[in-house]
Amino acid sequence: MVEPGPTTPTSPATPTDPATPTNPTNPTPAPVASPVATNGKLQVVGNQIQNQNGVAVQLKGMSLFWSQWGGAFYNASVVNSLADNWKVTVVRAAMGVEEGGYLTNPAAEKARVKTVVDAAIAKGIYVIIDWHDHNATQHTAQAxxxxxxxxxxxKNTPNVIFxxxxxxxxxxxxxxxAYAVEIIGAIRGVGAPNLVVVGTPTWSQGVDAAASNPITQYPNVAYTLHFYAGTHGQWLRDRADAALSKGIALFVTEFGTCDASGNGNLKLDETGRWIDFMNSRKLSWANWSLHDKPETASALVPGASTTGNWPDSALTPSGAFIKQKLLQ
Incomplete structure (x- = not known):
């Protein structure tokens, strides 16, 4: 729900570490004992996201910031640090679409996404390719x-979530x-069985609307639930439970520890209640955001390294709290 706000102190950068070229026919096997080697292809069954063995799986990780402003963090070193030191099992590449993003510089933004995706593949963790847009129905052709x-x-890479x-x-x-059916049709049309996550109305809080009229044309579809602990409380957890009871699967691809603006009203106690809720229902989650913008939702303090291996002194209160939850 967080708007981008003013330009952040970290200037966006085109990735400097080249991504390993992806071979769609013969993808690189996941490293032994990695999350992807263990869980494999993800599949929605009822209201659960299950692994290759039919067991409910819960991914936990971090979302990067809008790519056009947070591009300096879109590199393999950051992905490796999150996997090794924070034990994330998923990272989200939030590709900005408007305001100088993909619609303006498609090659640059696509390159940033692919760098993160290929680093995640090499590390054996899951990765979300996020069309980070509030007006996607106006950009259907581009999407x-x-x-x-x-x-x-x-399409042959189980790590990748759309x-x-x-x-x-x-x-x-x-x-x-209607937008989702068209985009999923294009994805399935080229033979990609990957998990697809669909945003819901009102900044992805309207999971009740999706549950009342889910997408039935295509399999392996989950629905987005977003919350910010300083704004959204028990009422939204109740709504999520009601949606789950109707049989749809939810994925919390973004949440914050503060107000929905991304700044102010840090609520770690309420965030803890949300995390307990997600864990008890096996809802996968990604925290917003792995960035150094001077706002409450950022995990890193301004000027933190853009190549990872952050000391505790580089973590904000939000970042320290989320890292501790990831390591539990």
């Missing part, structure tokens, strides 16, 4: 072309659903 290309690249609409704001579920 369709982008996800068709990504699906062709990564998040096709980050946060619808004022669109109805009928509008979002």
């Amino acid at each position: 369709k072309a982008f996800f068709t290309e990504m699906a062709q690249l990564y 998040e096709i609409f980050n946060e619808p704001d004022y669109e109805s579920w009928n509008e979002v659903r």
